[in-house]
Amino acid sequence: MSSSxxxxxxxxxxxxxxxxxEELTTxxxxxxxxxxxxxxxxxxxxRLQSSASKGIRTTIKNESLTNxxxxxMESMKFPEFDFTDLNGNHYNNENTIGKTIIFKT
Known part of the structure; x- marks a missing residue:
């Protein structure tokens, strides 16, 4: 349910x-x-029946909280960043607008 x-x-x-x-979490x-x-x-x-396993409720609520x-976060502005990768390529907020970037930590 993370997609549209x-x-x-x-x-x-x-x-x-x-x-x-919010309904799923509360x-x-x-x-x-x-x-x-x-x-x-x-x-x-x-609506989940009262006889249903608590594990089902817990899993649904946890997954829904994450989603x-x-x-x-989708509408939040990405924090300012400015770094150079190991190949010498420079990245910051301005030169990455509209690009897909994957940050691996």
């Missing part, structure tokens, strides 16, 4: 991604993947 998707609440009304993930729901429309994934909130954290 259409989120639906219990009553099949569309909700935004942030609200969908309430007893699991996401059910529905048949995609035009290649766009759809997920519906499905929510990453979603919130």
């Amino acid at each position: 998707f259409i989120g639906l609440n219990e009553k099949c009304s569309k909700i935004d991604k942030k609200q969908f993930l 309430k007893n729901f699991i996401p059910l993947k529905l048949k995609s429309i035009d290649g766009i994934e759809q997920y519906k909130l499905y 929510l954290k990453h979603f919130k």
